[in-house]
Amino acid sequence: MSATPVTSYSAADTGQPAQGRRAGFGRDMLAEWTKIRSVRSTLWTLIIAVVVIIGFTALISWVVVANWNGPHAAARDARAISDPTSIIYGVAIYLGQLAIAVLGVLVVTTEYSTGVIRASLLAVPRRYTMLAAKVLVFTLLMLVLAEIMAFGSFFVGGAILHSHVSVSLSDHDVLRATFGAGLYLVAFGLFALAIGVLIRHTAGAISIAVGVAFVLPILAGLLPDTSFFNHLNAYLPVQAGSQVYLVRPEGAPLLSSWQGLGVLCIYVVVLLGIGAYLFDRRDA
Amino acid sequence: MIEARDLTKSFGGKVAVDHLSFVVQPGRVTGFLGPNGAGKSTTMRLILGLDHPDSGNATIDGQRYADLVNPLRTVGALLEAKSVHTGRSARNHLLFLAQTQGLPASRVDAMLDLVGLRDVANRRAGSFSLGMSQRLGVAAALLGDPRILLLDEPVNGLDPEGVLWIRNLMKHLASQGKTVMVSSHLMNEMAVTADHLIVIGRGRLLANASTEEVIARQSSQTVRVRTPDADRLTALIAAEGGRVVPTANGNGDGNGSGDHAPVLTVSGMRAARVGEIAASAQIVLHELTPQLGTLEDAFLELTAGSLEFGHLGTELPGESASPGPATAGSATQPTTGSAR
Numbered sequence: 001m002s003a004t005p006v007t008s009y010s011a012a013d014t015g016q017p018a019q020g021r022r023a024g025f026g027r028d029m030l031a032e033w034t035k036i037r038s039v040r041s042t043l044w045t046l047i048i049a050v051v052v053i054i055g056f057t058a059l060i061s062w063v064v065v066a067n068w069n070g071p072h073a074a075a076r077d078a079r080a081i082s083d084p085t086s087i088i089y090g091v092a093i094y095l096g097q098l099a100i101a102v103l104g105v106l107v108v109t110t111e112y113s114t115g116v117i118r119a120s121l122l123a124v125p126r127r128y129t130m131l132a133a134k135v136l137v138f139t140l141l142m143l144v145l146a147e148i149m150a151f152g153s154f155f156v157g158g159a160i161l162h163s164h165v166s167v168s169l170s171d172h173d174v175l176r177a178t179f180g181a182g183l184y185l186v187a188f189g190l191f192a193l194a195i196g197v198l199i200r201h202t203a204g205a206i207s208i209a210v211g212v213a214f215v216l217p218i219l220a221g222l223l224p225d226t227s228f229f230n231h232l233n234a235y236l237p238v239q240a241g242s243q244v245y246l247v248r249p250e251g252a253p254l255l256s257s258w259q260g261l262g263v264l265c266i267y268v269v270v271l272l273g274i275g276a277y278l279f280d281r282r283d284a
Numbered sequence: 285m286i287e288a289r290d291l292t293k294s295f296g297g298k299v300a301v302d303h304l305s306f307v308v309q310p311g312r313v314t315g316f317l318g319p320n321g322a323g324k325s326t327t328m329r330l331i332l333g334l335d336h337p338d339s340g341n342a343t344i345d346g347q348r349y350a351d352l353v354n355p356l357r358t359v360g361a362l363l364e365a366k367s368v369h370t371g372r373s374a375r376n377h378l379l380f381l382a383q384t385q386g387l388p389a390s391r392v393d394a395m396l397d398l399v400g401l402r403d404v405a406n407r408r409a410g411s412f413s414l415g416m417s418q419r420l421g422v423a424a425a426l427l428g429d430p431r432i433l434l435l436d437e438p439v440n441g442l443d444p445e446g447v448l449w450i451r452n453l454m455k456h457l458a459s460q461g462k463t464v465m466v467s468s469h470l471m472n473e474m475a476v477t478a479d480h481l482i483v484i485g486r487g488r489l490l491a492n493a494s495t496e497e498v499i500a501r502q503s504s505q506t507v508r509v510r511t512p513d514a515d516r517l518t519a520l521i522a523a524e525g526g527r528v529v530p531t532a533n534g535n536g537d538g539n540g541s542g543d544h545a546p547v548l549t550v551s552g553m554r555a556a557r558v559g560e561i562a563a564s565a566q567i568v569l570h571e572l573t574p575q576l577g578t579l580e581d582a583f584l585e586l587t588a589g590s591l592e593f594g595h596l597g598t599e600l601p602g603e604s605a606s607p608g609p610a611t612a613g614s615a616t617q618p619t620t621g622s623a624r
Contacts, residue, residue: 024386031383038376039369110369118334118367119377119424122359123384125333125350283335 028124028133035107035120036137042106049099050149056091057153061160068164077164083248084167085174088157089181092149093245096185097238100142101192101209107138108196109205117284127280135193135272142189147182150245154178173247176257180244183261187241188213190268197275213238230254237267285310286432286465290340291330293323293487300326302487303340308465310431313458315478315495316467319587323487324467325364328436332361344432354385360425364436364467366417367424370410374401374420377409378427385428395423414441422453432463439473451477475499475579485587499582507550507558510571514546520561526553545570 037043064080064087080087111117124130154174158167169175192209199205220236223229233239234254243253243260255263286308293301301323308314318324329335331342333349344352344359352358368377378392396402399419404412409420418438425433435454439447454477458464468474474481474495481498483491491498508531511517518528531547550558555574562569 027383027386031380034376034380034383035369035372038373038380039371041371110371114369114371115366116369116372116377118363118365119381121334122332122361122367123356123381125352125355281336283329 025129025133028129029137031123032130032133032137033141035116036141039110042103042110046099046103046145049095050145050152053092053095053099053149054152054156056095057088057157058160060087060091061157065160065164080161081165084158084161084165085154085177085245085247087161088154088167089150089177089245092153092181093184093242096146096149097188097213098210100146100185100189101213102206103142104138104189104192105196105202105205105209107134108193109200109202112200113202121284128276131197131276131279135190138193139186139190142186143182146185146189147179149185150178150182153181171247173257177245177247180257180261184241184244184264187261187264187268188238191237191264191271194268194271194275197279198271234260235263237264240264285345285463286331286342286434287344287346288327288331288340288342291327291337291342292339293326293330293335293337300487301330301337304484304487304489305340306482306489306492308463308482309480310463311458311461312479313454313464313466313477314480314482315474316465316482316484317471317474317583318467318469318484318490320469322484322587324469324484325436326487327484328361328363328434328465328467331434332359354428356381356385356428356430357387358428358430359432359434360428360430361433362418362421362425362435362438364440368409368417368420371408373406374409374412374423375405377420378423381424381427387428391427395427398426399423415443415446418442418446418450422450430462433457433465435464435466437467437469439468439470447473471578471580471583483583483586490586495579498586499577499579501582505551505577506575507553507555508571508573508575509548509550509558509562509569510543510545511548511562511567511569512545513567514548516565517562517567518548520565520567521550521553521558524553524557524561526558527551543570547571549575 064076069077111120120130121127124133154169161167167174169178191212192205195208196202196205199208216236217238220233220239223233231254240255240260241264243249243255244257246253246257253260288304288306291301291304292299304323304327316324316327326335330337331344331349341348349355349359368374375392375396378395379389382389382392393402393405396405399422401416401419401423404416409417412420418441422438425435433454435450438450438454442450451473454464454466458479466474466478478495481491481493481495482489483498491501493501509517514530518530521528527550529549529551531549555572559569559572561567562572
C-alpha cells in the first residue's frame with residue numbers, strides 16, 4: 001500500500017449538503033438496511049433458509065402423499081385430512097423460527113462482537129432512535145421473507161397434497177393461519193432480537209431463544225394438568241403465539257388466534273422496552 | 285473545542301477517570317498522554333458519549349455529543365478498539381456511516397481514495413492488515429469533514445510510513461484550524477507531533493501545557509561540558525554545589541571532531557555559571573551545551589507514582605507496554621524527541 005499524498009480533506013468539492021438539517025429517521029433506516037444487506041453471512045443465510053424450508057415442505061408433503069394409506073390407516077393421514085395445514089406449516093415454523101431467531105440475535109450481537117456498535121453509536125448517538133431504526137428495518141425485511149416462506153410453503157405443500165386432500169386459502173381460517181404463520185415468525189424474530197439487545201452475546205442469546213422456542217414447550221408439557229398450569233402454559237410466548245397459525249388447535253385453547261399473537265407481541269414489546277432502556281444506559 | 289468538566293468514571297469501584305477537567309483548543313495538535321491504564325481511552329469514550337460519566341460532563345463546542353446533529357460532520361473519531369464489522373466491506377462500512385449523516389456515496393469514494401483503500405474497497409474488512417484497518421478508521425473519522433478530531437493511539441502498529449502519514453495528517457488538519465486531540469503513550473511521537481500536551485495518570489490531570497513547557501519544566505536539566513582540564517573543573521563546580529558525572533568520551537563524538545577531551549555532565553548548575561567558573565579559572569572549554577531533557581524524561585517524572593501497573597521490574601515479561609526504565613537512559617543524548 002503506497003502512501004497517499006496529503007491533498008484535500010475537505011468535503012467542499014463533493015457536493016456535501018449544508019450542515020444543520022436534522023438527521024432524519026429515514027436515513028437511519030437506510031443505514032440499518034445497508035448494514036443488514038452488506039453482511040453476506042446473515043442475510044444470505046436467511047434467504048437460503050427460505051428456499052430450503054419451502055423445499056422441505058415439498059419433501060414432507062410428498063412423503064405423506066407417497067405413503068398414503070387412506071383415512072382409516074395411519075394417524076398421520078388422518079391428521080392430513082382433518083388439518084392439512086399442520087403438515088404444510090410444520091417445517092416452516094420449526095425451521096423458520098430457528099433461522100429468523102438466529103438472524104434476529106445476530107443483527108444485534110455482531111455489532112458488539114465486532115465492535116461496530118461504537119461506529120454505529122458515533123454516527124447515531126441517539127440510541128433509542130438507532131434501535132428503533134434497526135427494529136423497524138428488521139421487521140419489514142422479516143415480514144417479506146417470512147410471508148414468502150409461509151405462502152410459498154402453503155402453495156407448494158398444498159399442490160403436492162392436492163391429489164388426496166384439497167386445501168385452499170378460501171377455506172375457513174386458512175388464510176389467517178398462513179398469514180399468521182408469517183406474522184408469528186416475525187414476532188419470534190423480534191423476540192430473539194430483544195434477547196440479543198439484553199444479552200449482547202451471540203451464543204448466550206441464541207441459547208435462550210432456542211430454549212424458549214424448543215425446550216420450554218417440552219418442559220411445559222410435563223406440568224400437571226391443572227387450571228393454573230394450563231394457563232401458565234397457554235401464556236408462554238411460543239405456545240401463545242402458535243395459536244395464530246393453527247387452523248384446528250387441540251382441545252379448547254384458552255387464547256384465540258389473535259389473542260395468542262397479541263400475548264407474544266406483549267412479550268416482545270416488554271423485552272424490547274427493557275432492552276432499549278438498558279441499551280441507552282449501558283456503556284457501549 | 286472540546287471541554288471536559290470534572291469528568292469522573294469508575295468501573296466496578298475502580299476509578300478510571302478522576303475529576304478530570306481540561307479544554308482542547310482548535311488550531312493545534314493536542315497530545316493526550318498517560319501511561320497505559322491512565323484513563324485516556326475512557327476519557328475519549330466519555331467525550332464521545334459511548335460511556336456515561338458518573339459525574340461531570342464533556343461538551344463539544346458547548347454541546348453534549350449525543351445532542352449533536354449529524355455528529356460525524358462535527359466530530360471525527362478514531363478509536364483504539366476495532367469498530368468495523370469483519371464481514372462487511374470497507375466501502376459498505378463507510379457507506380452506512382455516510383447514510384446516517386446524509387452524505388453522498390461519492391464522499392465514501394473520495395475518502396477511500398484519500399486513505400489509499402480504493403483497490404480493496406470491496407474486500408471484507410476482516411481481511412485487512414492492521415495498517416489497512418487503521419486507514420479505514422481514518423477514512424471513517426474524516427468522512428464528515430469534521431472540525432474536531434479525536435484519535436486514540438492512531439499510530440499503534442503502523443509502519444514508519446504510516447506513522448509519518450498520520451503525523452502529517454494531524455498537523456495539516458490542525459493548520460486548517462481544526463481541533464485535534466490525539467492520545468498516545470509514545471513520547472517521542474508526541475514530542476514531534478503535538479503542540480500542546482495534556483498529561484494524565486491514574487485518571488487525574490498531571491499537566492496541561494505546551495509541549496516545550498512540559499519538557500522545560502522538568503527538574504533534571506543538565507549541562508554537557510567538554511574540557512581537557514576535567515579534574516580542576518570538576519573540583520571547582522563541586523565547590524559551588526554542582527554535581528559532576530564523567531561521561532563516556534564519544535571518541536570523536538561521531539561528528540568527526542576527533543576531540544578526545546573528557547566529557548562531563550553537570551547537574552544542579554546552569555550552563556552560564558559553568559562558563560563563568562571556567563573563565564575565571566582560565567580553563568579551556570571545547571564544548572558547553574545545556575541539555576534539554578526529552579519529553580520521555582518529563583513524562584516519566586510527571587507520572588512517577590501514577591503508573592497503573594507499577595514500574596517494570598527486570599524480571600517482568602515484556603507484555604506491559606508501560607514506558608519502562610529501558611527507555612529512560614537517553615537523557616543526555618539530544619535525541620529526536622527533544623523539542624527545542
